[in-house]
Amino acid sequence: MTDRAPDLDALDRRTYLKATGAAALGATGLAGCVGRATGTLATQVTDQPADIGDFESLVVTVEGFWLGPEGADPEEGDADGANETDPDDGSDDTDAGGNETTDGNGTDDEGDAAEGREYFEFDESQEADLVELQNGETQLIDERELQTGEYPYLQLDVSSADGTLTDGSDAAVDLPGNAPLKFNEQFEIRENARTTFTADFAPVLRGNGRYLLRPVPSGIEVEYESEASEDGSSGENSTDGDS
Template sequence: MDRRRFLETTGLAAVGIAVAGCSGGGGTETGTLATSVTDQPSDIDDFETLVLRLTALRTTRADGETDADGTATATGTASDEDGAERTIDIEDTEVDLTELADGDTSLIDETELETGEYAYLKLVVGEVVDATLTDGGEATVRTPGNAPLKFNAQFEIRANQRTTFLADFTPVKQGRSGRYLIKPVADGVEVSYEDESTAATTTA
């Protein structure tokens, strides 16, 4: 049986975002957004494997500004939507949430953005590759309304610093239906900043 199910979503599993600042010669200062994922213990224990394919990030400036050239700069491709939200295409990355349930994290992308405040982060889950339960059955997994998983926590891109944005999402069983929703963990976001020259870390 084909275990692949398409999720028309921009969702996010627990996400860790690292930001390393740099400045170009005479240009606008930028930082690197490195996104990682993790999963808090919950109904993930029902799964033998739960593999998601992640395909894109989305964010927007908290001050409503756009980048100097009107787009975000990334290792993949990035574009503004309506001049505000940026979609950053990333290399398709597969993560197995069952391997992240004990607090482990997985780096999925590094993206260069201009310095400044950002309002939130979203992650696009392009596909559920494998959703095998511990009893050998296959689960139906999706995001609420097939909509983006949005983490409403502001973070800052700082020059010459690494910003780590650690967010969390987890599968939640829907009664006796056998279906699961991937949901963000509201209190699972942590933001910290590290000075790249001294390796000193502070938490926002």
């Protein structure tokens, strides 16, 4: 089971992150939305192997997502695998509570509360069992219309990860502190088109015997699909990503 016990500091920080995103939208987003074209963003999740073979089930709960500041360039150091899952080198980068103490790749700390990013909370929490999302299987967790634009990354707000190992025992699965999982893949919301962003993440066994949930950038995929034309025929598809 995840050791991420709720506390006031975590709740206050989460409220702060949502508030900063909302404030940025109020300052810059409302004027830009008036009369602006929209497209569809479909967000789905999948799982690369990593250490998922140790699990009978691993259910993650996702509360929403952030979009990076529209039109911003990818952050320095984020490109070409900067959010790649670290191999298990036997080191212990966690504190007594099981949270990662270093500013690990693919995570975002409070000092990196990016100005201009926007938070979208789901109407209902979405659960996905990563054991069932192997070998190319995916699960849609959200689909909505958004204003057109280019975004440098997407972050998932994962609130818990509950794991059971193949021997029936509970797994200690940690989330990266109070930070969202960050997927550094630049993508577009195109007018009258459907953008499908597949976020890939997996558990990695650490040197202390605990598992850490990390993004897998090589599995991130972005697909663009034009909406059906008036005669009912579908438009062309195009795919970005490393997989």
